[in-house]
Each structure stands twice: as structure tokens, then as C-alpha cells.
Amino acid sequence: xxxxxxxxxQPAAAWEPNIVGFLCRWCSYAGADFAGSSRMEYxxxxxxxxxxxxxxxxxxxxxxxxxxxxxxxxxxxxxxxDCHYSKGNYYARRRMTLLKKMLDFxxxxxxxxRLEWISAAEAREFADVVREMVAEVATLGxxxxxxxxxxxxxxxxxxxxxxxxxxx
Amino acid sequence: MxxxxxxxxxxxxxxxxxxxxxxxxxxxxxxxxxxxVVPAFITSPEGAEALVLNSLCVHNLATYxxxxxxxxxxxxxxxxxxxxxxxxxxxxxxxREQLVVVTVPCVxxxxxxxxxxALGEDHALVQSLSxxxxxxxxxxxxxxxxxxxxxxxxARKCAECAFQEPTLLAPSxxxxxxxxxxxxxxxxxxxxxxxxEATAExxxxxxxxxxxxxxxxxxxxxxxxxxxxxxxxxxxxxKCFADETMPQWVARSFGRAESxxxxxxxFIHVAGRCTGCGECERVCPMEIPLTTVTDKMNQxxxxxxxxxxxxxxxxxxxxxxxxxEDLDIFGKG
Numbered sequence: 001x002x003x004x005x006x007x008x009x010q011p012a013a014a015w016e017p018n019i020v021g022f023l024c025r026w027c028s029y030a031g032a033d034f035a036g037s038s039r040m041e042y043x044x045x046x047x048x049x050x051x052x053x054x055x056x057x058x059x060x061x062x063x064x065x066x067x068x069x070x071x072x073x074x075x076x077x078x079x080x081x082d083c084h085y086s087k088g089n090y091y092a093r094r095r096m097t098l099l100k101k102m103l104d105f106x107x108x109x110x111x112x113x114r115l116e117w118i119s120a121a122e123a124r125e126f127a128d129v130v131r132e133m134v135a136e137v138a139t140l141g142x143x144x145x146x147x148x149x150x151x152x153x154x155x156x157x158x159x160x161x162x163x164x165x166x167x168x
Numbered sequence: 169m170x171x172x173x174x175x176x177x178x179x180x181x182x183x184x185x186x187x188x189x190x191x192x193x194x195x196x197x198x199x200x201x202x203x204x205v206v207p208a209f210i211t212s213p214e215g216a217e218a219l220v221l222n223s224l225c226v227h228n229l230a231t232y233x234x235x236x237x238x239x240x241x242x243x244x245x246x247x248x249x250x251x252x253x254x255x256x257x258x259x260x261x262x263x264r265e266q267l268v269v270v271t272v273p274c275v276x277x278x279x280x281x282x283x284x285x286a287l288g289e290d291h292a293l294v295q296s297l298s299x300x301x302x303x304x305x306x307x308x309x310x311x312x313x314x315x316x317x318x319x320x321x322x323a324r325k326c327a328e329c330a331f332q333e334p335t336l337l338a339p340s341x342x343x344x345x346x347x348x349x350x351x352x353x354x355x356x357x358x359x360x361x362x363x364x365e366a367t368a369e370x371x372x373x374x375x376x377x378x379x380x381x382x383x384x385x386x387x388x389x390x391x392x393x394x395x396x397x398x399x400x401x402x403x404x405x406x407k408c409f410a411d412e413t414m415p416q417w418v419a420r421s422f423g424r425a426e427s428x429x430x431x432x433x434x435f436i437h438v439a440g441r442c443t444g445c446g447e448c449e450r451v452c453p454m455e456i457p458l459t460t461v462t463d464k465m466n467q468x469x470x471x472x473x474x475x476x477x478x479x480x481x482x483x484x485x486x487x488x489x490x491x492x493e494d495l496d497i498f499g500k501g
Contacts, residue, residue, distance in 0.1 A: 059433065059436045060409060060417060060433050060436075063429055063432050063433055063436075064417060064429065067425050067426075067428070067429045080492070081492075087490065090490035090491075090492070090494065091487070091490055093490070093494055094472075094473070094486065094487055094490055094494060095436075095487060097472060097494075098436065098439050098440070098465065098468060098469070098472070098487070099436060101464075101465070101468045101472075102432065102435055102436065102439070102461070102464075102465060102468075105368075105371070105372060105379070105461065105464050106379070106380070106383050106432065106461070107376055107377070107379035107380025107381075107382070107383055107384075108380070109376065146377070146380055
């Protein structure tokens, strides 16, 4: 994987956890925005992807993020009972629970996947979660290091969310 | 007993076809050699004579119904196979009124790989195959008879079988349309064991690093023939995510990372829907222990949601609904 190659060329000290955050636009995304506009400091290691609802997050997205070199994935949606679409987060909760069980069984460290409920008002909570998760994943080290060399691997997959495919 | 049962099956199948109840009977017939059994698609009453029934009838025939049927179809089903039919009905892939289930008793099926290994060099000499209770009898060229005990070649799923009764015949389904050949099942089933759990537990007990290596090695063997997907009765999407090109989730290039992504996503897709027929593992040419993960996921589903797939059509698979009381392992209410 491309990520492996990049990391191999760099001294270990340069490594920073790479975390992908899938945030619901109605709550956690606004919470992250609020944290920013309130000038709260938190580590810049989270790449945020805005989704319409935590129920929109297909486990495929998370597995793809790991495959593409993410060291951790943060999924955050509205508190139970607060979903904009009334029940998306309940479905998400079941899915993420099972996904986490599977990842653990397959050998991924369960702390690499985190589910949180963060409202638009909880800027402090968002900053705390990111800080905590970055610290935890930093302790675990690069996910790529847990993986064996993939001898047959050819070119890395192009990003599934390239400009063409989102049709802008 | 087995011969008599086969006769009854042929008669019932011929009757269903000549009465016009169904346009096709899906069952089993002998393959190219006497030690092979393949699915049979019978459309004429005379054709029913080709039907066979023995412990080499390993296939879960429900998979041929996953894209619906043209007209009415009868399908031969072992008790465990009925779970996949329940799943298809539950997810509205099949209309109950188009389906005649011919339930047959089962003493367990052979693991075809073990059977071949046990047969060894005698394979080329076999003239015919019959079954007496739990023994497979092979008439050899030159007059000898080779006897292979089913217990020695039994498929793993059968050693652990907990579904010796068909699940589809719930009273609420207003039946009377199905053909039951499995009543008064006389044969003792193999003793249930907890080997599935043991395998999953064995892997779960490994240190994380070793576990990761184990699965990475397994997935690196995958040649992505997609036989697991084709044979799976609950893998019925018209377009699989693995075939998508925009975006292309799974690259065409060869490599463990791509194969692993395919399998992990498939495990999630069948979680809470997998009826444990083990067909994915049976058809895998690379012998990847796929059912170890699907069994593990079913075990999790049992513990988290108290759900067992394929039992009744009234229930909804656990990832297709929720309760407000669900607690999760993330420590959030």
C-alpha cells in the first residue's frame, strides 16, 4: 500500500496517527465546527468526512479507510433520540458494534475504531474525544506496521472519492 | 431405507411435475462419475428418475432460488437448507406460493474433500454408490465393496448441527403444500460438538498479532474467484459492491489488501443473515476458513441481539432494525 511505502521512507519519529472521522452533518460536524470557531485546540490528525447521518456510514467506508492506510476511524453521530432522521443512529449503533467485534476477531486493535455521540453544542466533547483518540492510536503505532508485507500488491487503488466520482 | 426414500422422492417429484403443481424440481443427481453428486433441474416427470439422495448431496439448493423463480418450483431441502429458504422469504426474494419445499431427512453430509481422500486410489474403480444408514457403500470394479463410514468423512457443519428439524414448516405459514419426507426420522444424528466455537475460540485466544497474521495469510490465498459469493444463498445483490467501478471499492489488481476488503465487507453483509450452511467454505478452491468468521459473527449476533437467522419469516434480521434499549460495546447507551 502507498501508505506503507511513505512510512518506510520516514524516520519513526515523523509518524503521526492518521485518523479518518465520519461525522454526521447535523450534530458532530457542527460540533467540530463549533470547536474550531471557539478556538479550542485539538490535534490536527483527524481528516473529517461529512456524512448526512451516522446511519449513512456503510461499514465498507470504514474498512476501505483502514485498507487505504488509516490508523484509526472515528464515527460520530447524534445522541440516541436526537437523530435528525429519527433513527439513523440506532442502525449505526448496531452496525458499528458488530463491525468492531469482527475487526477484533480479524486482529485489528478494537481501539482503532471509535463510535461517539457528539451534539452540535458539544465542542468541548469533540476536542476531548479527538485528543484522547489520537493519544490512544499514537500508543498503538501505525496500523500499517501491524500488517505483513503484501508481496502481490500492485498499484494503490485510486481514491474512491476522487473529483470525477463525486461529480462536482 | 435410503433406497426406499429415494423412490418416494422420485415419485413425489414426478407427481408434482405431472400434476402441473411446479414447472421444475430442483434436486440432486449423479454427476459425471458415481462418486459425484450434482444439482439436478428436472422439468419432466420422466426426468425425476434421475434424482438421488445420499450423504454426497452436499449442496444447499436454496441458492438457485435467490434471484426468484419463473413459475412454481419444488426444491429438495435438508433441514438445515430450509433456513436459507426462510431467509430468502424473509427478505422477499422469493414468493411462498411459488415454492414447494420437499423436506428430506438428513444424517449429515460428507465433506467431499475428506471423502475423496478416504477413497484414494479406489476412486477410478467405483461402479456405483449406495448408502446404508451412516455408511456409504461403493461397489468396485471386480466385485469388491468399499464401505466408508460417514462419521469419518463428516462435514464440520454436520458434526455441530443443531438444526435437525426443518424451520420453514411453521404453522403460521398456512402450509399443507409442502412434501415432507423427513417424518419419523429414524437415524441418529452425529453427536453435537462445540467444534465451531472451539475454532473461533482458538483463534480468539491467539495473541492479536498472531490472529492478524493468521487471517492475512488466509486472505492472501484468495484468488477472488467469487465462488463464495456465487454459492451463498443470502448473497443476492444484483450488483455487488465488489463489481462497482464508480467508485471502485475493490481494485482488480491482485493482492491481499483487496481480497481482505472483499471478505471483510462480505462478512458484514451476511452478519445476522448467514444461515451457516457453510457453502462458501466448501466451494473455496483455496480452502480459506470462511465459516470460522461467519460462525463467530453469528455467535456475536446471538449474544448481542438474541437472534438466530433462518428460523421464522416473521422476524427481521438484526441489522435491519433496532431497539431503543440496544447497548453497545462502545460504552454508550
